[in-house]
Amino acid sequence: MNPVRFGLCGMGGYAKIxxxxxxxMAGSDPQNVRFxxxxxxxxxxxxxxxxxLSSHGVAIHASLDEMLKASESDPGRCGLDVVWLPVPIHLHRRFTEQVLSAGMAVMCEKPPAGTIQDLLAMQQASRDACKPLLFGFQDMYDPMTLRLKRLILSGAIGAVQRASVWAAWPRDAKYFGRNDWAGALRxxxxxxxxxxxxxALxxxxxxxxxxxxxxxxxxxEPITVESELYRANAIENFDTVIARASLTTGASILIALTHACRQTLGSFATLHGSEGRIDIDEKRxxxxxxxxxxxxDEQRQDxxxxxxxxxVNTVRGQPAPAAVADASTAAAHLRLVHGMSLASVVHEFQNTRLNIVTSSDGYPLRVIEDIESVMKACAEQHKLAHELSSVPWSQRPGMVNVQNLQRFDGPLTTVKA
Ligand SMILES: NC(=O)c1ccc[n+]([C@@H]2O[C@H](COP(=O)([O-])OP(=O)(O)OC[C@H]3O[C@@H](n4cnc5c(N)ncnc54)[C@H](O)[C@@H]3O)[C@@H](O)[C@H]2O)c1
Structure with a gap:
């Protein structure tokens, strides 16, 4: 069997990784991977x-157009089977459709797209082209994920009643200034x-x-979503969120994430079943x-x-040895995140409530004091910040129903304006 031939868009940011x-992979597994x-x-x-790249024989083209044309005109040297797209989010749909219609499979980075309608259109384009479309949610491809799923489906922790995830990941001015779309709405x-x-989370x-x-x-899939959204940085969207969603399975999920913090903590994900629990962090x-x-009880692997x-397996039409991130599983995440923005407006932190410190990279880092313990408490108590007695800055959450959401036309702020 010939190796699967990969093309890639981009050299900077995540594309470099x-x-x-x-x-x-092309060096260690040349039977299966050619770059x-x-x-x-x-x-x-x-x-x-x-x-x-040149030293490894990888051709460099000035655009996706040029790369696809070379694949068509010189298939022996430049032919591609799949193109990986770690490009800015607003290019995901257009590039995916272009690659699929040129007859190749797509590995698009997460999130799949900026809106659910874009994701649904990408899914349809994949069906029309009869070519696979996967997404770069790397945790999904970890064989551990399918093992855990089978364990849960076998009833090992009983019926799953609730889940939570919290994380604090400091992101400084360098992160928000690295391109023209970080923290952007549109x-x-x-x-x-x-x-x-x-x-990021x-x-x-x-x-x-x-x-x-x-x-x-x-x-x-999410049904209702309640959210509190905050922004400490000079961005258009939020950098801190506490949200709770009811799910089609009868369970609920609590999410507490921030970039406006001092410490890197998590992510810590927990699933509570009627007869047990699962704890997943970055290592274990x-x-x-x-x-x-x-x-x-296992360490997580690369x-x-x-x-x-x-x-490689998916492009060859063979079953993948693990779970995969495809359009149908990724839609649930996108609907939930849309729900966050449809339920509440973003509350801006006043400078008097913020500390501006220097990050480990030497850039200004805006910090909501003690936000790490608020995130942890929300996750552990399955409560929004407004429901904790000790969070003076918390705002009343809004709520929205996103079940079967097919379109997103902008966040609550934009709808109101
Ligand atoms: N899976 C992960 O863990 C992970 C981690 C980081 C980023 N990402 C995702 O990767 C994507 C890119 O994120 P980023 O932070 O690296 O963005 P970025 O803006 O820093 O980099 C984007 C890359 O796309 C390239 N690019 C831009 N326009 C292009 C074009 N017209 N043709 C070809 N290449 C073009 C840029 O040169 C650059 O290499 C996003 O979807 C992001 O969410 C995924």
């Missing part, structure tokens, strides 16, 4: 990356809705929704029954190689 991953080409409109900014006429829940939300879904291929997975019996193998 994916480029190194594909170089590594053919990269499309980068501004390669002069990336001299070291260009040199590294660019070039496309919704982006960048936030910790949509982007989307993984554990997507993972928990998948683990709570009633079938191996299904995520639990622990499954315990109510009587304390440990059913599973999942990037598993993700590439899953792409």
């Amino acid at each position: 994916i480029g190194k991953l594909l170089i590594r 053919v080409s990269v499309a980068e409109p501004d390669a002069s900014r990336f001299t070291a990356e260009s040199a590294l 660019r070039g006429g496309e919704w982006i809705m960048d936030s910790p829940a949509m982007n 989307a993984h554990p939300i997507n993972l928990l929704l998948y683990l709570m879904g009633g079938l191996e291929t299904q995520s639990a 997975v622990l499954v315990r029954r109510g009587d304390g019996t440990v059913l599973l 999942k990037y190689a598993d993700m590439v193998h899953a792409v």
Whole structure:
């Protein structure tokens, strides 16, 4: 069987990490992975990356158009089977549709798109082209995820009643200034809705929704979403969120995430069943029954190689050895994040309530004092900040129903304006 031929868009940001991953995989597993080409409109900014790619025989093109044309006109040298898209969110749909209609599979980075209607259109484009469309939620491809799902479906922790995830991940002025879309609502006429829940800390939300879904291929879908949204940074969307959603399975999920913090903590994800619980952090997975019996206690492994193998298998039409992130599972995450923005407006923190400190990279970092313990308390008590007695800045949450949401036309602020 021929190796699966990969193309990649971008050389900077996360694309740099994916480029190194594909170089590594093509070197260690040449029977299955061949890294053919990269499309980068501004390669002069990336001299070291260009040199590294060229030294591994990877062709560099000035645009996705050019890369796809080369694949068509010179299939022996430049032919592609799949294109990886770690590009800005507002390009996800357009690039995905372009690659699919050129006859290749797509591995699009998470989040799938800025809106549910874009995701549904991408899913339809994949069906029309008869080519697979996967998303870069790497936790999904970890074989541990499918093991956990099967354990849950077998009743190991009883009926799942509630889940929570909390995380504090400091993001400084460098992060928000790294491109023209960080923290943005919309660019070039496309919704982006960048936030910790949509982007940097989307993984554990997507993972928990998948683990709570009633079938191996299904995520639990949100029904109602309540949210409190805050912004400490000078961005358009929120950098801090506490939200709670009821789910189609009868369970509920509490989400507490912030970028306006001093410490990096988490993510900490917990599933509570009627007969046990599962705790998942960045390093470890622990499954315990109510009587304390440990059913599973394992360190988490590097999942990037598993993700590439899953792409290879999917492109070949073979079953992947693990769960995969596809449009139907990813839709649950997107509906929930839309619900956050439809339920409440974003409350801006007054400077008097903020501390501006220097991050470990030497950039200004805006901090809500003691936010880490608020996030933890919300998750542990399954409460919004407004329901805790000790959070003077908390605001009353709004609520919205997002069951079967097919369209998102902007957040509550925009709808009101
Ligand atoms: N899976 C993960 O853990 C993970 C981590 C970080 C980012 N991401 C995702 O990756 C995507 C990119 O995020 P980022 O933070 O690296 O963004 P970024 O804006 O910092 O970088 C975007 C990349 O896309 C390239 N690019 C821009 N326009 C292009 C075009 N027209 N053609 C080809 N390439 C183009 C840029 O040169 C750059 O390499 C987002 O969807 C993000 O959510 C995923």
